[in-house]
Amino acid sequence: MRAIVIAGTTSGVGKTTVATGLMGALRQKGLKVQPFKTGPDYIDPSYHSWVSGESSRNLDSWLLSGDAVLELFGRAMKGKDIAVIEGVMGLYDGHSSINDEGSTAELAKLLGAPVILVVDSRKGARSLAAMVSGYKAFDPALNLGGVILNGIGSDDHLRICREAIEHYTKTAVLGYLPRRNNLSLPERHLGLIPTVEGPPGKEFLESLVAQCQATLDIPEILRLSEQAKVPQAKPALFPQEPKPVLARIAVAQDRAFSFYYQDSLDLLGAWGAEIVPFSPLQDTELPQGISGLYIGGGFPELYAAELAENKSIKDAIKTAAGRGMPLYAECGGLMYLGRSIRDLEGKEYAMAGAIPVSSQIDSPHLSLGYRTVKALGDGPILKRGEIVRGHEFHWSVLEKNADTPNAYSIIDKGKRREGFQRKNLLASYIHLHLGSLPSMVGRFIENCQKFRQEGR
Numbered sequence: 001m002r003a004i005v006i007a008g009t010t011s012g013v014g015k016t017t018v019a020t021g022l023m024g025a026l027r028q029k030g031l032k033v034q035p036f037k038t039g040p041d042y043i044d045p046s047y048h049s050w051v052s053g054e055s056s057r058n059l060d061s062w063l064l065s066g067d068a069v070l071e072l073f074g075r076a077m078k079g080k081d082i083a084v085i086e087g088v089m090g091l092y093d094g095h096s097s098i099n100d101e102g103s104t105a106e107l108a109k110l111l112g113a114p115v116i117l118v119v120d121s122r123k124g125a126r127s128l129a130a131m132v133s134g135y136k137a138f139d140p141a142l143n144l145g146g147v148i149l150n151g152i153g154s155d156d157h158l159r160i161c162r163e164a165i166e167h168y169t170k171t172a173v174l175g176y177l178p179r180r181n182n183l184s185l186p187e188r189h190l191g192l193i194p195t196v197e198g199p200p201g202k203e204f205l206e207s208l209v210a211q212c213q214a215t216l217d218i219p220e221i222l223r224l225s226e227q228a229k230v231p232q233a234k235p236a237l238f239p240q241e242p243k244p245v246l247a248r249i250a251v252a253q254d255r256a257f258s259f260y261y262q263d264s265l266d267l268l269g270a271w272g273a274e275i276v277p278f279s280p281l282q283d284t285e286l287p288q289g290i291s292g293l294y295i296g297g298g299f300p301e302l303y304a305a306e307l308a309e310n311k312s313i314k315d316a317i318k319t320a321a322g323r324g325m326p327l328y329a330e331c332g333g334l335m336y337l338g339r340s341i342r343d344l345e346g347k348e349y350a351m352a353g354a355i356p357v358s359s360q361i362d363s364p365h366l367s368l369g370y371r372t373v374k375a376l377g378d379g380p381i382l383k384r385g386e387i388v389r390g391h392e393f394h395w396s397v398l399e400k401n402a403d404t405p406n407a408y409s410i411i412d413k414g415k416r417r418e419g420f421q422r423k424n425l426l427a428s429y430i431h432l433h434l435g436s437l438p439s440m441v442g443r444f445i446e447n448c449q450k451f452r453q454e455g456r
Helices: 015-028 044-052 066-076 104-111 127-138 155-169 202-215 218-225 262-270 300-309 311-322 332-337 439-453
Strands: 002-008 033-038 057-059 082-086 115-120 144-152 172-178 247-252 257-259 273-278 292-295 327-330 340-342 348-350 357-360 367-375 387-394 397-400 408-410 416-418 420-422 425-428
Touching (some): 002 015, 002 104, 015 033, 015 044, 033 044, 044 082, 044 202, 057 066, 066 104, 082 104, 104 115, 127 155, 262 439, 292 311, 292 439, 300 340, 332 357
Parallel strands (some): 002 115, 033 057, 115 144, 292 327, 340 357
Antiparallel strands (some): 367 387, 367 408, 408 416, 420 425
């Protein structure tokens, strides 16, 4: 099985640009490329899917057990020729400062996959060799098989960098990208702009892929990828045989709500949920015959005016929540279910009003990192006292009353109370991967079944 990890020295060195371009170049060669993203990210995978034609999958060695990671990897690789796995932050960045938990390095070793290190070359030359040497020596168990230089300014610049790195580190330079603004992907406050809002365009894609074909050593990268030695998975997440449809669950999917782990949706489908997409931006009513709602994250603050104008769907969601329909919402979904959103310009817009909270993003405060949470009550996906790992990443701030019922106690943040939980409704800033605690899938479907059977 061929697999390659595209890692970076730090964030912002061009990992996504390189990974996306490489996926496109490999696809141009007629290969079926399966993209993956290390860690808890929803935006970078949208570029992978856009360029490869395949759903990108998240592999998170902190949120998920090692066996779960291997199962998800093996399942996705059926019928594929090569895996391209984009890293997260810097190569060794993860959950801990003293071990490699949740890092790109840990994932690469778990998969037995060689690593190509993307190095920002804009402000360095011979010194880059010292940097690569340090990354290579930091963990001898890691197979750091090559380097790609981003931001090369000239042929002489490339020669100096290549000679220094290969001489001092014995690590091959497998190509470069030139210092050109039109090879950068568009960004804003939470990073890259998701392709669901409109991809950069065919011209950009063609230019990036052509550049990678011209200046990356594709044959050598393919040879390196053959060194991967992925362990055999022990299936446990997915049923051995498909389950019949037990419940229809409406999932909000549009420009405002696009943050979902594809494997979470696949797990729901495999265990008996029919996933029915709908748009809070455009649809005027909920899909017929549903008995559950899932509203993921995204950027509702950027579409607050449009969301506010669609009163009929807001009323339908509020009514469904009031009837006790199981409803699970994450981050942007939490904001949408609240009374209002105050956007970046300080304008306030009425939202669904299903829960007694409001959010504001005009005075942003970044909350970022892995979280271990304990459920404070029985809800649509968790039982009281159950503990699960998740991730938090948002700029908005929540306004709520002191007596508002919380969803979680965050164990690794001084037991800080978070989110909203009341009966069959759970809304939180915490993003969960349903593979991290598989019982969440069965509980959600079971609660949806019960709601349907009771005819509420």
